[in-house]
Amino acid sequence: MKENWDLVIGLEIHVQLTTASKIFSATSNSFGADPNCQANIVDLGFPGTLPVINEEAIKKAITFGIAVNANIANESIFARKNYFYPDLPKGYQISQYEAPIVANGKLRIHPTEEDSAIIIERAHLEEDAGKSIHFTHQNYTGIDLNRAGTPLLEIVTAPSIKSSKDAIRFLKRLRELVTHLEICDGNMQEGSFRCDANVSVRKSGTTKLGTRAEIKNLNSFKFIESAIEFERARQIELLESGENVIQETRLYDEKTQETRSMRVKENEFDYRYFPDPDLLPVVIDETVIESIRASLPELPDKKRSRYSKVLNMSAKDTNLLLNSPSTSKYFEDSLSVGLKDPKASFNWITGELFRLLKKSEVDISDSKVSATELGLLVLAMEEGSLPKSKGKEILNNMWETGTSAKILIEKQMSESSLSISDLENWLEEVLTENHKQVEEFRSGKEKILGFLIGQVMKKSKGRGDPRLINDELLKKLRAQN
Amino acid sequence: MDDSFPKEILKISDGLKKRKFSSVEITKEYLRRIKAYDREINSFITICEETAIESALEADKRIAKGAAGTLAGIPYANKDLFCTKDILTTCGSRMLSNFFPPYDAEIISRAKENSLVMLGKTNMDEFAMGSSNETSYFGAVKNPWDLRKVPGGSSGGSAAAVIANLTPLATGTDTGGSIRQPSAFCGVSGLKPTYGRISRYGMVAFASSLDQAGIIGHSAADLAFFLNIIAGFDPKDSTCIEKPTEDYSRNLNFPLQGIKFGLPKEFFKTELNSGLQQIFANAISLVEKLGGKIVDINLPHSSLSIPAYYVIAPAECSSNLARYDGIRFGHRAPNTSNIEELYEKTRSEGFGAEVKRRVLIGTYALSSGYYDEYYTKAQKVRRLIKNDFSEAYKSVDFILSPTTPTTAFPLNEKTDDPTLMYLQDIFTIPASLAGLPAISIPAGLDKGLPVGLQIIGDYFQEARMLGVANKIQQTTDWHKLTPKSNSEKKL
Incomplete structure (x- = not known):
């Protein structure tokens, strides 16, 4: 007998903040410059350079926190997430780990239904990495560090979304929110609004979460829905054939519409998070929160x-x-x-x-x-x-x-204006030519008015204003009554 | 050196202003001395002959216009971890042996604005990791007092260059004692200001929460004049403290009457040899004679300083040094076929043994499952040490101790035993962990080698601390002692 399975989805959304400059340097944050033309020595991680927090990014994070009714931390801490990758200039990403700036908010999937609210566990600020462009045929990789240091707000939901449709609804609502708050342009093609999905299944009626797979590389709503559905089917099939789901990161392939394993948990990086000694804790005064609240759109x-x-x-x-x-x-x-x-x-x-x-x-x-x-x-x-x-x-x-x-x-x-006097003539003509219909109207069949208007419009060769004709006709019909 | 060139900053400055000699002349003389004597000492990695003479010419013009400050035209040297625009900045490492920074560190900019003349870049332990200057890729620095001995580290090149009279002033950095310990070993004055008093922008990072730029010179007074230029807030460094600076030379006639000096009992549990004990006792009685009051104090957690330091500093270092991956700057291993191999070979070839050791220790201390046991615990210890000092400063104005447990030791003696080497910093690390200002000044010789006296002040007490040091130097000649080593005999 086939069992019923429940789907559990948690989302991690990277929202690129529309600040004028990068999160820790004065370089412009606009999209589309020639490779490596929008990266200064801080973005490139040159020896001796230091990050300085962009206050605009802090304000945008607070704006989001207020809008989802979250707690804004009085003190949040930037940490270093250490891993090696050629497009990660410093060998670590500055992010927030134990003390994120925003925690415990909610956003409804259906605006008028309170119980459709999804918990936003946290939203933290971090810098983006650059891009590696693999030229596999020429056997080399290009690195573009324009994106390095772009401010991101990573929004993490509780694992409480129950269907791929709801996941998409939630994302649409979130995208609508961040664009209306003017903290993100919401452009998914340019990567300003990106999503990873944590997907697991469990037997209906049970509460213990199943082993999840994290799906990356989802840059359209259509792909997200298709990836979640594929993943659900894959996991149920595994479990029903007596196998286990393993915790891993999977990539969505838009061509095959399937997900495939990228790395399993044992090979996950140990990020060795620790507080970044180059940055002080971000201390947020209640008055700052209140002034942002007051100017919220x-x-x-x-x-x-x-x-x-x-x-x-x-x-x-x-x-x-x-x-x-x-x-x-x-x-x-x-x-x-x-x-x-x-x-x-x-x-x-x-x-x-x-x-x-x-x-x-x-x-x-x-x-x-x-x-x-x-x-x-x-x-x-x-x-x-x-x-x-x-x-x-x-x-x-x-x-x-x-x-x-x-x-x-x-x-x-x-x-x-010439036709104003014409209108009078056409009205008279129509009323005399359509005696029968005029009678019908007067006997209460008011629907016939439309026919009469049409006749006048015909005489005006379509130039007449139907509303004006309507008003004038009514006047005449009622006056002669 | 020609007698017409004085060594003291104020006297050089006066000579320049009165046109007794020009900046070009004195610069050329120092460059000549470097070329003549540094082959043996190895205190410089780069000598900036051309740019030095250019800046000296500029300084002379500025002095002639009467628009120059106290330090205009005065030669100095920079530890080779301060980024200097278009000038090789190696950090004593093969990794950066080809690195020409595209920008100046903040303190370099400030020195340039004040028309100081940079003679060159001084040798150092690789990435400032070491207490003997033997970990430099560019070879060990020799102690001018005895060329068979180490000069201390990591700012060993700067300290050796000052005592060998190859420069009147040099910058240094101090993470756990890297200015004070070589200053003690070389018999010069070395200041580590309060953490955050001087910008770290452009200083190649070792351990960001401890790294502090400072100065090495012939006397406390000389340090005060240089500190006036480089201290102060810099918005490019978030940990730099936004607090007004003061005239650090204003307290140079500081009376010691009634000033309380604490002697931390815990520091004296370490075995000092009798010579060092005697010299320290002499220094204490001098302070008393000058009117200072000596008080015993407790710094109960100071014995935990070294273990805490050797978790925190390597942890930060493991992350700070991750950027040396062969991609954008510095050494890149040739002939690699994939990214892992590029990383592995680049870092294996680019870093020396001590740097690798600390990167490994730090990586371990931060890794999941060990973080709380090491890093979190070390941070707690650090807080306790800070509290110890705060408690102590309720009853005393300054704390006195020897700077080091020994005098300069022979080259190669401790290179095989890192833990023995780490003990060198036993008296200097507590102030580093607390972020307090401290200075080491010469206190005499033990068997022909200099001994340092450490004065630790409360936060931002640099002016008074330099005053105390200067008072001692006004009444003694310890800071005027110079080596009669082989190289000096050739003078």
Whole structure:
């Protein structure tokens, strides 16, 4: 008889902090420079050089700690994690071990469900290593130390996630959080948001954790899910055939969608952690925590509930907006011109604007049409001064020429002002030509209004504003009643 | 040496200011002496003839403009573990025998700003690990008092160069006694300031929580003037203490009346030979004669200093020296076929026996399962030793002891017995573990070899400590004694 197995997942997420300079040196922290052009003597571990902590990195770690309701350590300690690797310049990585800066926080998988919260055991600051690039065919390895010294916040969850789907949900929520806090750009391709997964299985109903495998090299949500599922199946198969799972580090291979052994526990490094004598303990004053708390941006959960309660947005639309802080900011900025219907703005943003952005490969934060300009355009349609049918054309015009919404709308209105008197004629014509339908309306079949609007639109050759027509028609129908 | 060139810093400075001689002249004279006498002593690894004369010319110009400080134009030498831009910095090791740093250590920058003239880089025990200067890849340094004897270490080159009159001043570093012990063996004055008083930036690290830059010279007064330049906060070193400096020469006429000097009972459980005992007793009675009050004190945990030190220092060293992997700088073993082999050969060839021994001890002490038993316990001992001193300084102003348990010993005598060698630092390590300032000054000769008197001060008491030392030197000639060794006879 087949037994039931429970999956247990713990995640370790490396969040690259968006500081201007590296964690222990003044070198720039930006991505994409030529190899080894962004590494100074401190990053290269030259004899005699010393690390000096970047306070911005400390502040970003505190920001995260506050946002997940964690304890911020009054005193945290940097330790050395010793191991040899060519892209680790000093022969040790400066990290935090026994006294991390953030401990014991939580983050919900489902924003409104308290019991979906996953415990964040700790989050600690550390420096990243460089990169080794293996040119196997030419038989040599290149080393790029630009990344050496990049500040990372390593976030470690309790082993309490129960499915690969939940793991992905949690990671999406975490990514949403760190990007909204503006402490990380969340870019998984560039490695700004990386994840290792500790996976084990145990018989349903038991509480003792099974032996885990740590899976590395997971740089997309899809891969993480696939790796966890593969690992679950592999471990269950082993256990059901009477074998043991061994504790090891496994690499995910995106081509085969399988994990393979990288090193077993006996060959794990003994990192010989000890407090780094070059750095003093990081002492954090309560007033610093309070001032960071006071300047914390609105958290995604709060934003989500506001979008739902105040703006009446659906959960699906909200998720789309919160996917990137710049999109939600753009959205909110567009409303600031006095829009009554947020959904209209949402539709314009996620529809035509997204298409234009994608076409030009531009991020929304660099959009050629500003949020308030887009807002003014939508407002004109909302107030009826611009027919909705004209919106797309004008938005494209704004995008191409940079002309303001106001000027284009005024131009449009002067062009269509002739037809204001035409509208009166068309209305009269439609009412006389469709006697039967007018009667039906008056006898209570109000749905017929749509048909009548359509007839007027036809006469206007699509130039008429349906809302205006709607209003005018109603006026006439009711007046003659 | 030509009588027109004085040895004392103030007198050299005065001569330069009054244009009795130029910096170029005195620099050339020291360079000549180094070339003439250092072949035997081996106190220099690198002699910077060209750059020295260039800086002397600059200093002369600055002096002529009247824009120069006390030390402008004065020659000095640097221990070869201070990084000097584009000048070979070996740390006494094959590993760095090809290392030209792209930057200056903080104290080198400060000396340059003050127009001091660097004569060269002095020999030392490899990576500052040793008490005899015999672990240098560039050969042992000989003690100018007796060329068959060691000069002490690790700053043996600096101490030997000063007493042989090859430089009036030299920098050193002290981790467990590396300035004080060679100063005692060579009969010069050597200061280890409070930990954090001088920037470590650009000092090749041995044991970061203990390493402290300091100075070796002919007298306490000379040290005070140099300390004025190099002491002070440096934001590039997180362990450097942000506390205002003071004029370290202001207390040079320090009256000893009523000043209390503690003699730690535990220090005298170590067997000293009668000659050393006599010399130390003489020094004590001198201090009393000058008005000082001698008090017996207890430093109950001092016997644990050496074991604690030889866990902490190697632990830090094992990590600090991990960067020498043949990848970015320093020695790289040729003809290796994979990364493990590159590491193994590079480090086997690049490091000497004592460095390897300490890397191994340190790696062991930090490894999982042993960490608490060794490293954690050693840190606890360190705290107890600190507390002992704090307790002692409630009742005394300074602590006195011999600097070393013996005078300079013969070359090769202790090289086969590291634990015997480690005992050399029995009186100097406690202050190192506590981070306290200490100075060794000459107190006379025992069988023709210098004996050092150690004065340990409370934190940041350098000015008063130098004052006490200077008071003793005002009333004695011990610091003026010079060797009549073979090399000196040729003068």
